Amino acid sequence: MSKAAELAALIGSQTALSNRNLIINGAMQIAQRGTSFAGLGGNAEAYYAIDRIKHLSGGTSAGRYTATQEAITDLAGFPTALKLACTTEDTSIAAGEFFGISHYFEGQNVQRIQKGYSTAKSLTLSFYVKGNASATYTAELKDTDNSRINGQIFNVTTSWTRVELTYPADTTGKLNNDNALSFALNLYLHAGSTYTGGTFINGTWASEVQANRISSSNTSFYDSTNRTFFITGIQLEVGEVATPFEHESYAATLQKCQRYFQKRVFTDADAIWVGANFNATSAYGVIEHIVTMRAEPSGAYSGTLADYKYYSAANTKTPSTMTINSRNSENSSETHIDWSGDLNSGGAGWLRAVGTNAFVQLEAEL
Amino acid sequence: MNITSARYKNDPVSGKENDIIIAVINDTEWCVPNNAPKNSHYAEIMRQVAAGELTIADAD
Numbered sequence: 001m002s003k004a005a006e007l008a009a010l011i012g013s014q015t016a017l018s019n020r021n022l023i024i025n026g027a028m029q030i031a032q033r034g035t036s037f038a039g040l041g042g043n044a045e046a047y048y049a050i051d052r053i054k055h056l057s058g059g060t061s062a063g064r065y066t067a068t069q070e071a072i073t074d075l076a077g078f079p080t081a082l083k084l085a086c087t088t089e090d091t092s093i094a095a096g097e098f099f100g101i102s103h104y105f106e107g108q109n110v111q112r113i114q115k116g117y118s119t120a121k122s123l124t125l126s127f128y129v130k131g132n133a134s135a136t137y138t139a140e141l142k143d144t145d146n147s148r149i150n151g152q153i154f155n156v157t158t159s160w161t162r163v164e165l166t167y168p169a170d171t172t173g174k175l176n177n178d179n180a181l182s183f184a185l186n187l188y189l190h191a192g193s194t195y196t197g198g199t200f201i202n203g204t205w206a207s208e209v210q211a212n213r214i215s216s217s218n219t220s221f222y223d224s225t226n227r228t229f230f231i232t233g234i235q236l237e238v239g240e241v242a243t244p245f246e247h248e249s250y251a252a253t254l255q256k257c258q259r260y261f262q263k264r265v266f267t268d269a270d271a272i273w274v275g276a277n278f279n280a281t282s283a284y285g286v287i288e289h290i291v292t293m294r295a296e297p298s299g300a301y302s303g304t305l306a307d308y309k310y311y312s313a314a315n316t317k318t319p320s321t322m323t324i325n326s327r328n329s330e331n332s333s334e335t336h337i338d339w340s341g342d343l344n345s346g347g348a349g350w351l352r353a354v355g356t357n358a359f360v361q362l363e364a365e366l
Numbered sequence: 367m368n369i370t371s372a373r374y375k376n377d378p379v380s381g382k383e384n385d386i387i388i389a390v391i392n393d394t395e396w397c398v399p400n401n402a403p404k405n406s407h408y409a410e411i412m413r414q415v416a417a418g419e420l421t422i423a424d425a426d
Contacts (some may be wrong), residue, residue, distance in 0.1 A: 042368075043368075044367060044368040044392065045367055046367060046368075046392045179404065180404060278378075278379060282378060284379070294404075295402070295404035295405055296399045296402045296404070296405055297399075297405070298396040298397060298398045298399065298405060298407045298408075299396065299397045300394050300395060300396045300397065323375060323386065323388070323397050324386075324397040325377065325385060325386060325397070326377070326385045326386045326399040326400055326402070328399055336378070336379075338378075361394075363396070363406075363407070364404075364405065364406075365406050366406060
């Protein structure tokens with residue numbers, strides 16, 4: 001397509017020239033939870049090495065893999081990618097098995113799609129991908145509010161390739177305008193006959209039928225311990241043209257990710273929070289969230305209680321319990337510690353990190 | 367989501383029962399707000415409880 005035609009297509013589709021990528025962290029820049037996780041797989045779904053990329057895994061597959069934020073030098077403009085590497089193969093695929101990665105969207109963030117309206121928009125998905133060998137996988141868009149799906153296959157080679165897939169508009173099923181899950185991008189790398197045994201949906205929107213979701217030509221990522229899958233530069237945008245990836249600053253992407261997950265890492269003697277002694281053996285403090293979170297988060301302290309110390313009126317106490325209470329909101333979390341021995345009730349104090357193992361994490365993922 | 371244990375915890379200030387759920391999820395101990403359906407940890411705990419796959423222990 002010529003540049004003039006590309007521009008005309010952009011204008012014609014009313015595609016925004018900025019903020020057009022619906023994916024957060026598509027360039028795989030942010031990895032707050034850590035950059036490498038091993039022994040993944042089995043019947044577990046969670047977020048691992050890359051923020052906003054959820055790992056889907058179901059059934060009883062013996063397949064296992066590692067996930068890493070990989071530094072790459074063979075794709076200009078993209079210094080990081082998500083790398084998946086099979087470490088335990090599974091060549092006997094049970095019917096109910098599946099494995100893949102997803103990006104979940106809040107309904108209020110995908111209203112521009114106009115799904116369910118007569119003016120509904122087409123969507124174009126693009127990403128860079130490579131592997132250890134050729135492979136075919138399935139890229140599915142799912143409307144979780146109305147249980148509608150649309151999947152297409154894509155091919156992987158041993159060199160970086162930009163996959164570009166356009167999904168037609170869907171005039172059936174409006175998306176809820178709220179902060180709950182409404183829409184998902186699912187990339188399936190392994191699946192059993194429960195999901196591949198029907199007539200593959202192949203580029204059309206339809207009500208969800210499990211057997212039609214994934215192509216029967218799907219490669220199994222677990223077919224060999226040589227199998228790898230690299231991906232970066234994921235973009236989902238309104239329109240029928242895959243525009244260049246919309247890069248953004250590290251800070252901007254980090255803030256977007258922190259709506260769903262925040263990890264605060266402390267070094268020795270860093271202050272974690274300031275609080276007050278509720279009585280002689282307990283205190284409360286507040287952690288202000290870095291950005292407003294999607295919902296009331298869960299909270300977790302890292303390490304052991306010895307990684308923390310409470311200071312009050314020239315005394316120090318190692319906590320005997322630490323919790324993040326339910327009087328949390330999207331903007332702050334109340335925390336509570338206990339200790340043995342007495343401090344002045346009503347006195348002020350602050351919690352400090354001891355050593356370098358202390359961190360607090362807050363999660364409000366979809 | 368691999369949830370290996372869950373128990374309620376009362377609030378020592380107000381005495382409110384079952385204030386939070388202490389749950390080990392994917393090998394990390396999380397303080398999960400109770401009655402927070404938009405929290406995905408809470409939603410999954412309740413799904414597993416309804417399916418008979420998980421029991422939330424009483425508070426100490």
